[in-house]
Amino acid sequence: MxxxxxxxxxxxxxxxxxxxxxxxxxxxxxxxxxxxxxxxxxxxxxxxxxxxxxxxxxxxxxxxxxxxxxxxxxxxxxxxxxxxxxxxxxxxxxxxxxxxxxxxxxxxxxxxxxxxxxxxxxxxxxxxxxxxxxxxxxxxxxxxxxxxxERVPAARVGFVPPPPPWLAGRFSGLDLSAVPDGLWLAVRQYLARMQQLDPQVGWAMAERLATDLAARTGTPVPPGVPPAAYLAGVLQERQAREVRRVYGSGPAVGATRHSGGGPTVGGSPHSNHSAHSGHAARSGGADHSGRSGYSGRGEVPSASGDRPATGFVPPA
Known part of the structure; x- marks a missing residue:
């Protein structure tokens, strides 16, 4: 292949x-x-x-x-x-x-x-x-x-969960030019299959991938951000940049709608970032003892009716 x-x-x-x-x-x-x-x-x-x-x-x-x-x-x-x-x-x-x-x-x-x-x-x-x-x-x-x-049976592509809303705009300034295609592929495959992994194994894999990705971007992982959520946020930022490169500056795929504003490209209304971070901190749903940073059921009930569930638990 x-x-x-x-x-x-x-x-x-x-x-x-x-x-x-x-x-x-x-x-x-x-x-x-x-x-x-x-x-x-x-x-x-x-x-x-x-x-x-x-x-x-x-x-x-x-x-x-x-x-x-x-x-x-x-x-x-x-x-x-x-x-x-x-x-x-x-x-x-x-x-x-x-x-x-x-x-x-x-x-x-x-x-x-x-x-x-x-x-x-x-x-x-x-x-x-x-x-x-x-x-x-x-x-x-x-x-x-x-x-x-061309005559090859098509393979099914696993679902990659979007990043949580409280990571909106956190990775818009990262330099992704030095990240190789192999690492992007590994990140995507992990996110698509992390629900099938043992929690300890999944957490270890996410930490290793997050460390490699942070080394390539030259910016450390933000404190308090679970590695799986970090990987999902950076991957969506790359996808949003690719969409903007191909289709111009219009709305990008994966845009999330926040309670205080309209849709955002790659999750980036900076005016709402602090409000969402504060809301995430007050939600009390953090689980840093959880070993994967990802809910076992594959989704987390939304704290507000207009925000989609992503499966990631916000940090304490």
């Missing part, structure tokens, strides 16, 4: 294609391209019979480039990485981050593919695919792409 991770810290269920399936897909594409080239060449022989030798040579070279190089590039661009051969074998070309390819990706793959596949009869492409951990040929390496299998 691939290690592609999206901005929401979700591992993409993409399986890199193996060399046999890729080779069969390329052979099918080449067979179709060569057949089209032969048909076009036969038509040109009759239509350019009265032309001089130089004109016929120029037309032949242009036909070769357009049919065997330009056509595959256009097909991959318009189909977002699915040529006829790849469609037949359930393959697709995607970017390194799992997104659909564009013209520049298909152009680099096509130009380098002329040397890898046509000139060397696929020898260079086979060697590069065997050496690469994810089966990429040189065209994929330079284009930043990956050929994956």
């Amino acid at each position: 691939s290690e592609l991770v999206t901005g929401e810290a979700v591992a993409l269920e993409l399986r890199p294609a193996r060399l046999p399936s890729r080779a069969l897909a390329v052979l099918l594409d080449l067979a179709v391209a060569v057949l089209a080239y032969l048909l076009v060449s036969i038509v040109l022989v009759f239509t350019t019979a009265s032309w001089d030798e130089a004109a016929r040579t120029a037309v032949s070279v242009a036909t070769f480039v357009l049919v065997l190089v330009g056509a595959p590039i256009a097909v991959e661009t318009l189909s977002h990485g699915r040529s006829l051969g790849k469609l037949a074998f359930g393959l697709r070309v995607v970017r390194d981050d799992g997104g659909p390819i564009r013209f520049r990706h298909a152009l680099v793959r096509g130009v380098i593919g002329v040397i890898e596949i046509l000139v060397t009869f696929g020898v260079v492409a086979c060697i590069a695919s065997l050496v690469s951990a994810r089966g990429r040929r040189l065209g994929d390496v330079f284009a930043g792409t990956l050929v994956v299998r």
Whole structure:
């Protein structure tokens, strides 16, 4: 399975294609391209019979480039990485981050593919695919792409509880640029499965992940914040930033509504932060002796009717 991770810290269920399936897909594409080239060449022989030798040579070279190089590039661009051969074998070309390819990706793959596949009869492409951990040929390496299998059963993604409202705005100033994708994925997997863990084991895992995350951000975990709640708050902050980066400055996913104001992006009306912190401190529902910072039932009754239950217990 691939290690592609999206901005929401979700591992993409993409399986890199193996060399046999890729080779069969390329052979099918080449067979179709060569057949089209032969048909076009036969038509040109009759239509350019009265032309001089130089004109016929120029037309032949242009036909070769357009049919065997330009056509595959256009097909991959318009189909977002699915040529006829790849469609037949359930393959697709995607970017390194799992997104659909564009013209520049298909152009680099096509130009380098002329040397890898046509000139060397696929020898260079086979060697590069065997050496690469994810089966990429040189065209994929330079284009930043990956050929994956599309026909893979979809896996169910566990529910990740949102952070508690009393953490609103606490992590809006963190520098998350140094946090690797592997750590984001580990945090998300822990939050999705912490209800299934033994309380002592879950608390220890949360502390270790929180320590690693705080070291990467350069800011220690706020005092009195359970590690599981800290992880959920920072993860939601990252998701909110990703949404703002993609869709602009509109409302972000995961916004929470506070009793004193409107919806907040990543939980950030700073004017209500102290009020909610004081309310959390007076709620008396803290359980620092609890070993996971998370209720065993998966949710905690809301102290006020307009705040959703998150499953996290506020600190004392």
